[in-house]
Amino acid sequence: MIKTALTDLIGIRYPIIQGGMAWVATWQLAAAVSEGGGLGIIGAGNAPVDWVRDQVRQLKAHTTRPFGMNVPLFSPFAEQVIQLAIEERVPVMTTGAGNPTPYLEPLKRAGTIVIPVVASAALARRLERAGADAVIAEGEESGGHIGSVSTMSLVPQVVDAVTIPVVAAGGIGDGRGLVAALALGAAGVQMGTRFICTDECIAHLNYKESIVKANERATLVTGVSIGHPVRCLRNPMSREFESMEKAGVSEEQVVEFGTGRLRMAVVDGDVVNGSLMAGQIAGLVHDIVPAAELLARINGEAEALLARMAAWAQPQEVTS
Numbered sequence: 001m002i003k004t005a006l007t008d009l010i011g012i013r014y015p016i017i018q019g020g021m022a023w024v025a026t027w028q029l030a031a032a033v034s035e036g037g038g039l040g041i042i043g044a045g046n047a048p049v050d051w052v053r054d055q056v057r058q059l060k061a062h063t064t065r066p067f068g069m070n071v072p073l074f075s076p077f078a079e080q081v082i083q084l085a086i087e088e089r090v091p092v093m094t095t096g097a098g099n100p101t102p103y104l105e106p107l108k109r110a111g112t113i114v115i116p117v118v119a120s121a122a123l124a125r126r127l128e129r130a131g132a133d134a135v136i137a138e139g140e141e142s143g144g145h146i147g148s149v150s151t152m153s154l155v156p157q158v159v160d161a162v163t164i165p166v167v168a169a170g171g172i173g174d175g176r177g178l179v180a181a182l183a184l185g186a187a188g189v190q191m192g193t194r195f196i197c198t199d200e201c202i203a204h205l206n207y208k209e210s211i212v213k214a215n216e217r218a219t220l221v222t223g224v225s226i227g228h229p230v231r232c233l234r235n236p237m238s239r240e241f242e243s244m245e246k247a248g249v250s251e252e253q254v255v256e257f258g259t260g261r262l263r264m265a266v267v268d269g270d271v272v273n274g275s276l277m278a279g280q281i282a283g284l285v286h287d288i289v290p291a292a293e294l295l296a297r298i299n300g301e302a303e304a305l306l307a308r309m310a311a312w313a314q315p316q317e318v319t320s
Contacts, residue, residue: 013037016038048080071093151168159184193285197285199290265277
């Protein structure tokens with residue numbers, strides 16, 4: 001068993017957090033991940049507070065293990081969702097797309113472990129000083145909204161910048177990725193794309209199969225022109241989006257074109273017109289399995305690899 005500062009902090013079996021993906025990370029997936037030994041996360045996205053409240057209560061009814069909620073701070077309902085987390089005593093809160101400093105004290109007072117997503121060492125330092133319990137260093141290989149620094153570069157710099165546990169995210173989908181993250185100094189990993197391809201994820205089968213069929217060059221980044229870069233799979237929609245940006249179409253037209261596209265993919269299964277948000281790890285995803293099986297597989301791969309690596313590092317004999 002791999003025990004780290006992250007497993008100790010949250011009380012989970014495996015040092016693996018499921019990403020809080022909008023439309024995808026519902027209570028069904030979160031419950032399966034938490035029951036399987038990881039940290040399941042409800043993705044609040046831009047959803048209204050009543051929907052999120054129902055998700056939290058459903059999740060509580062289906063697991064007694066630690067779970068979490070993610071809220072992007074650009075959501076118009078962010079403050080209401082955070083207040084809901086306080087009222088419902090959500091064990092773990094992850095935040096993204098903004099600085100959660102104003103919310104840290106009330107969340108921690110309620111007993112919630114707060115783990116913000118960061119894209120820089122500077123923000124990680126600031127959030128540690130403000131009271132964050134850990135941070136998620138997310139590289140540009142991730143799916144959905146991304147930063148501009150790779151995971152391999154970002155994680156060790158964040159590790160060096162703070163004393164709290166660091167979770168690596170972006171481009172991680174198997175036991176090798178977990179071991180690599182540990183080698184960089186992280187206390188665990190967050191995975192999003194890999195958890196889409198699990199039985200319990202409510203995403204449409206067409207979406208899941210698009211990820212399974214993907215290769216290492218299957219993604220592109222759109223939204224750069226409006227300051228919100230998003231990584232997704234190449235399809236007619238994302239290529240048209242890319243062409244519009246290159247042609248210098250106005251921000252209003254770009255925003256209008258992109259609105260509602262994720263729901264088309266996740267709920268309707270429209271893989272032509274929908275936004276298939278996925279990370280570069282998509283090329284490593286080859287099957288759709290139960291979440292618990294995936295967690296056990298990744299942990300087993302990591303343990304086996306760590307054992308082999310220990311054998312490689314033989315002490316050298318010292319000769320006089």
